[in-house]
Amino acid sequence: MLKLTDFDYLLPKELIAQYPLEQRDSARLLVLNRAKSTIEHCVFKDIIDYFNKNDLLVLNNTKVLPSRLIGSRKTGGKVEILLLNRNKGFSFNALIRPSRVKINEKIIFNGNGISCEVSASNQVTFLVKDIAEIYALGKTPLPPYIKREPIDLDAIYYQTVYAKAQGSIASPTAGLHFSEELLKEIKAKGINLGYVTLHIGYSTFAPVKSEDITQHKMQKEVFSISSQTQELLEVAQLKKGRIIAVGTTSLRAIETFSQTGETQGTTDLFIYPGYNFKIADCLLTNFHLPRTTLFMLAAAFATDRLIKKAYQEAIEKKYRFYSYGDAMLII
Known part of the structure; x- marks a missing residue:
């Protein structure tokens, strides 16, 4: 073995x-x-x-892709989302931290400009008209062993x-x-x-x-x-x-x-x-x-x-x- x-x-x-x-x-x-x-x-x-x-x-x-997004819960708490593969429309499989974020919860980006909803377990759906709007929010998805923020x-x-x-x-x-x-x-x-x-x-x-x-x-x-x-x-x-x-x-x-x-x-x-x-x-x-x-x-x-x-x-x-x-x- x-x-x-x-x-x-x-x-x-x-x-x-x-x-x-x-x-x-x-x-x-x-x-x-x-x-x-x-x-x-x-x-x-x-x-x-x-x-x-x-x-x-x-x-x-x-x-x-600039697939690492930082957003906020309605409570003001920070949420980090790593977009994985895209599903239909503007829905993505994703890794979401913290894991306690609930299904149907709304995540806000860029003030109140763009938001997404946790539509299922490890899945988010964005309320946008163009995919470019989503990736414009993103940062370089550095691996977790690089202990710093992307520059x-x-x-x-x-x-x-x-x-x-x-x-x-x-x-x-x-x-x-x-x-x-x-x-x-x-x-x-x-x-x-x-x-x-x-x-x-x-x-x-x-x-x-x-x-x-x-x-x-x-x-x-x-x-x-x-x-x-x-x-x-x-x-x-x-x-x-x-x-x-x-x-x-x-x-x-x-x-x-x-x-x-x-x-x-x-x-x-x-x-x-x-x-x-x-x-x-x-x-x-x-x-x-x-x-x-x-x-x-x-x-x-x-x-x-x-x-x-x-x-x-x-x-x-x-x-x-x-x-x-x-x-x-x-x-």
Whole structure:
């Protein structure tokens, strides 16, 4: 049995990055070579040295919505709402704090200008005419381990430079390290860039509660792979190039495609040790929280032994962890 406790590790809190670096590609990069069981350390912009002509980078071009809203109850009490997936009209599934907010209760935003009603458990419905009115109230939905309020810079740095398709409540953080200049250099070296879209939802953060991790169920997330990216995947395989997934979401999108042949729809693919990877040859990823599906995916790709070795070395060398932290390339 794959136990939840097998995916635990201790991280000093001071290593959790609270702010982004001014220069995206100045982050540190740990390179884990599975065949040689070796670890190297460099600066992220040097990642190009690990790519070869005819390799394909697969990047998730989802864009983070300003989905964190702060409102007030009629009593004056503060209410925080994280908008998840949209239902019909202006109704959303949502995480609402405090949980004692009652069904049919009205939440007021922006003075008395806009309001919503708690229409069901974990669901809110807005009284507006345009979706833009709702997101105009929102802030960047920083993850809870970033212990500060969002600032204007987060609206820039918590998006990848290639973000295009709106729909996520979290950033595909492995891609945050790429600057426009670095992407140009990568293309000039004969390395292709292919884009997929996977809108990151609450499933990414939902805690694994079952001690037997195989009993955990992922929530469905919307994904799509363009015909152009499908062609690039074929070309890379024909020319013996490597398919390098930039982030766990890109990997899950292309693995879903490889398994099912579906180029759009939803995926609830849960990858953990024992999974047989069909298409991804390398993985670029950030350092993830313990006991999460993200860490389990990384362990599946690198092996449990090597991923723990890499994390321990990253901790010893004081790498910055999580969303605004440093990166790891698994080759």
